[in-house]
Amino acid sequence: MIDTHVHLDFEQFNEDRKNVIKRFFDNGGKAILNIGVDEDRSNKTLEIAENYLQIFAVLGFHPENGEVNLEEVEKYLKEKCQNSKVKAIGEIGLDYFHSSDEEDREFQKKLFIKQLEVAKNLNLPVVIHCRDAYADLWEIISQTQFKKLKMVIHCFCGGVEEAKNFLQLPNLKFSFTGNITFVKENDELLKVVKKIPLNRIMVETDCPFLAPVPNRGKRNEPSFVKFVIEKIAEIKVLSFDEVENQTDKNAIDFFDLEK
Ligand SMILES: [Zn+2]
Numbered sequence: 001m002i003d004t005h006v007h008l009d010f011e012q013f014n015e016d017r018k019n020v021i022k023r024f025f026d027n028g029g030k031a032i033l034n035i036g037v038d039e040d041r042s043n044k045t046l047e048i049a050e051n052y053l054q055i056f057a058v059l060g061f062h063p064e065n066g067e068v069n070l071e072e073v074e075k076y077l078k079e080k081c082q083n084s085k086v087k088a089i090g091e092i093g094l095d096y097f098h099s100s101d102e103e104d105r106e107f108q109k110k111l112f113i114k115q116l117e118v119a120k121n122l123n124l125p126v127v128i129h130c131r132d133a134y135a136d137l138w139e140i141i142s143q144t145q146f147k148k149l150k151m152v153i154h155c156f157c158g159g160v161e162e163a164k165n166f167l168q169l170p171n172l173k174f175s176f177t178g179n180i181t182f183v184k185e186n187d188e189l190l191k192v193v194k195k196i197p198l199n200r201i202m203v204e205t206d207c208p209f210l211a212p213v214p215n216r217g218k219r220n221e222p223s224f225v226k227f228v229i230e231k232i233a234e235i236k237v238l239s240f241d242e243v244e245n246q247t248d249k250n251a252i253d254f255f256d257l258e259k
Helices: 017-026 039-051 070-080 102-122 134-141 160-167 188-195 222-236 240-255
Strands: 002-006 031-035 055-059 086-095 126-131 151-153 172-176 201-203
Touching: 002 201, 002 222, 002 240, 017 222, 031 039, 031 086, 031 240, 039 055, 039 070, 070 102, 086 102, 086 134, 102 126, 102 134, 126 134, 134 160, 160 172, 160 188, 188 222, 201 222, 201 240, 222 240
Parallel strands: 002 031, 031 055, 055 086, 086 126, 126 151, 151 172, 172 201
Antiparallel strands: none
């Protein structure tokens, strides 16, 4: 299993980071992608990745950064992404849930587009964060200049119609977290998981957040990604191994992990 989206640099892991990582690799974990959200966190992400052979870095500026200097963002990413442990740019995108301010939303778009341009320039995939903004997300990433980029929408929680739309972009993947384990039985999200072909799906914990059932409410950690795999297997009526093997393969291809 590969946990494609974690924040092990967060202070929730300060006491036992080493053990948390060990637990994942002792229990069949193959690789981890640690995700940056700002400059400081991206630096910490890179530091962790450099200490472990099978932990890789994704660097970027989350939409909730507020005002940052776009030229500095570009300069920072272009420099840091030269490091071979960096496998993608992220998490970047749009978050309208936490922002009702029109001006802020406009800035989020600019910051997102700037980082998409850098990713295209450096030939790197992109990890997308999107909350309550799927229409604007579609408008941006379906543009001719971006639509062929390798992209993953992390913690996807759009509806069936939205999923159908995004499926039109052949290089786009969807990743699911513990949230699929705690929605109600008739929730549309489960139909979405069923509808999306397994070769378009990756799994993640987004730890320390969103711990899956049976650990809901606790601190999340990479070894819990098995509960997300289990849930997808249940929804798609497949074996655990089938889902694990295919999602591993998807992540290895997407992030180019075998180089
Ligand atoms: Zn995240």
